[in-house]
Amino acid sequence: MPKFLMLARDDGSAFAALSPKEAEAIIGRYIAWSNGLQEKGHLLGSEKLHDETGKTVSRSGGSLAVTDGPYAEVKEVVGGFWLLEAPDYDTAVRLASDSPHLDFGTLEVRQIHELDRG
Amino acid sequence: MSDAAPASGVVDGLFRRSAGRLVSMLAGRLGADRLDLAEEAVQDALLRALELWPHRGVPADPEAWLHTVARNRALDLLRRETRSATLLAAADRELAAPAEPTTAARDEVRLLLLAAHPSLTPRARVVLALKLVAGFGTREIARALFADEAAVAQMLVRAKRTIRSSGIALAPPTPADLEQRLASALDTVYLMFNEGHSASEGELAIREDVCVAAIRLGELLAADPDTARPEVFALLALMSFHASRLAARIGPAGELLTLERQDRSRWDRARIDAGLRYLDQAAVGSRVTHWHLEAGIASLHAVAKRSDEVDWRTILQLYDRLLELRPSPIARLNRAVALARVEGPEAALEEVRVVAGHPALANYYLLAAVEAELQSALGDSAAARDALARARAGARTAPERALLDARIAELGSQAEREPPSRE
Numbered sequence: 001m002p003k004f005l006m007l008a009r010d011d012g013s014a015f016a017a018l019s020p021k022e023a024e025a026i027i028g029r030y031i032a033w034s035n036g037l038q039e040k041g042h043l044l045g046s047e048k049l050h051d052e053t054g055k056t057v058s059r060s061g062g063s064l065a066v067t068d069g070p071y072a073e074v075k076e077v078v079g080g081f082w083l084l085e086a087p088d089y090d091t092a093v094r095l096a097s098d099s100p101h102l103d104f105g106t107l108e109v110r111q112i113h114e115l116d117r118g
Numbered sequence: 119m120s121d122a123a124p125a126s127g128v129v130d131g132l133f134r135r136s137a138g139r140l141v142s143m144l145a146g147r148l149g150a151d152r153l154d155l156a157e158e159a160v161q162d163a164l165l166r167a168l169e170l171w172p173h174r175g176v177p178a179d180p181e182a183w184l185h186t187v188a189r190n191r192a193l194d195l196l197r198r199e200t201r202s203a204t205l206l207a208a209a210d211r212e213l214a215a216p217a218e219p220t221t222a223a224r225d226e227v228r229l230l231l232l233a234a235h236p237s238l239t240p241r242a243r244v245v246l247a248l249k250l251v252a253g254f255g256t257r258e259i260a261r262a263l264f265a266d267e268a269a270v271a272q273m274l275v276r277a278k279r280t281i282r283s284s285g286i287a288l289a290p291p292t293p294a295d296l297e298q299r300l301a302s303a304l305d306t307v308y309l310m311f312n313e314g315h316s317a318s319e320g321e322l323a324i325r326e327d328v329c330v331a332a333i334r335l336g337e338l339l340a341a342d343p344d345t346a347r348p349e350v351f352a353l354l355a356l357m358s359f360h361a362s363r364l365a366a367r368i369g370p371a372g373e374l375l376t377l378e379r380q381d382r383s384r385w386d387r388a389r390i391d392a393g394l395r396y397l398d399q400a401a402v403g404s405r406v407t408h409w410h411l412e413a414g415i416a417s418l419h420a421v422a423k424r425s426d427e428v429d430w431r432t433i434l435q436l437y438d439r440l441l442e443l444r445p446s447p448i449a450r451l452n453r454a455v456a457l458a459r460v461e462g463p464e465a466a467l468e469e470v471r472v473v474a475g476h477p478a479l480a481n482y483y484l485l486a487a488v489e490a491e492l493q494s495a496l497g498d499s500a501a502a503r504d505a506l507a508r509a510r511a512g513a514r515t516a517p518e519r520a521l522l523d524a525r526i527a528e529l530g531s532q533a534e535r536e537p538p539s540r541e
């Protein structure tokens with residue numbers, strides 16, 4: 001079955017200044033959503049990326065450049081991802097459209113290119 | 119499917135409870151002058167959970183996870199604040215000690231007693247207890263107390279500054295001190311409960327949360343050997359009886375319902391039973407506090423199966439003792455209601471006229487509302503309508519006004535049936 005990567009982007013401010021109860025309610029919504037993905041056999045994995053650190057490595061004219069980031073100057077940063085299995089793009093997009101993350105940022109849905117599918 | 123989702127895997131209420139517990143733990147170990155640091159560390163731990171758990175799932179022991187993260191964060195913050203190696207080593211040692219359930223509860227009790235310090239205003243004590251021990255956010259406190267969020271934040275800043283500048287410590291109060299501090303803590307808890315209990319426009323959910331939080335703080339005091347006094351159980355009984363009627367006291371049109379008009383089948387039986395158990399536990403020793411008497415009165419309302427089965431004679435006796443112990447115009451007004459049932463409206467009206475002059479009852483809508491009921495019982499519907507109009511003018515919330523509007527309409531339709539007696 002095709003695999004999809006859901007990249008979660010947000011500007012990092014959505015969760016600031018929440019009360020404990022509000023924070024708990026939001027976690028509950030995420031967990032309910034990912035439990036739903038799991039139960040229907042869509043969820044392959046999920047990871048959170050560190051927000052505070054990150055390096056961009058590039059080479060121009062033979063010299064290696066390592067810069068901090070990307071953040072600060074970028075409005076929305078990839079904060080984490082979910083790896084899913086779904087029969088097609090439409091299904092993957094539908095699964096994303098149920099996500100509570102849309103209240104706090106965006107989800108970029110990309111299909112993983114597999115060798116045997118050309 | 120995500121909107122009404124239950125917090126699957128997250129224990130309901132875990133964050134609020136953990137916030138109170140962790141702030142208490144950190145403040146207990148780092149000192150009352152580091153309350154801000156404790157709060158920041160806990161807030162950061164919750165934020166970390168919010169970032170990680172949606173991806174990695176809820177840890178096997180979420181409380182222990184939050185504890186570890188908050189503790190490490192507190193040490194980070196301390197390192198930023200001080201370069202003193204001795205201080206850091208001491209903090210490290212303090213924070214390394216594992217959290218035993220008993221010490222955790224004691225830390226919470228100490229923080230509650232700190233929040234109830236007499237150098238703070240009564241309202242600041244409630245706000246502080248809600249924020250620090252009950253795990254409420256500033257915005258939630260503002261909504262529950264019908265206050266401005268900035269004003270609540272300001273009150274918190276000022277209260278913490280007072281605590282720092284007066285050098286109020288989190289150490290256990292001396293036995294002599296404890297007496298006064300516990301009394302103040304009980305007042306704070308009950309004030310908190312009443313803030314949640316007094317019906318107001320909308321937002322019933324958050325107000326019920328405040329009632330539940332107040333009961334939990336009472337339970338904390340009841341579970342600590344230092345503070346488990348009979349009057350604590352009496353207060354718990356009182357709050358349980360009142361809480362049993364939370365759902366029943368608002369009518370279909372959003373109007374406040376008086377006790378007689380409430381559907382008693384909607385009273386929460388479990389809370390009434392809890393109240394009766396607490397009342398039993400309060401009946402220890404020979405000291406009868408005003409909490410005992412108030413709980414006794416509330417219990418007689420709670421156990422009556424029908425409104426005409428209320429034991430008004432005993433209620434009147436309890437009010438008499440309450441007034442001896444703690445005279446207050448509001449208690450006297452409530453006593454007048456009982457007096458009307460036992461001796462008739464005339465005697466009660468006499469009492470109402472006496473308390474009416476008290477400045478504490480100026481513009482108090484219930485005073486005029488009680489007067490209206492008594493006048494109506496005496497057949498003077500013109501005077502009753504006049505009193506209702508005054509009550510209506512003094513009512514502060516929509517449910518109160520709806521209650522009075524309903525009464526005014528009732529009196530009006532009565533007047534149509536039997537022509538009003540005019541002078």
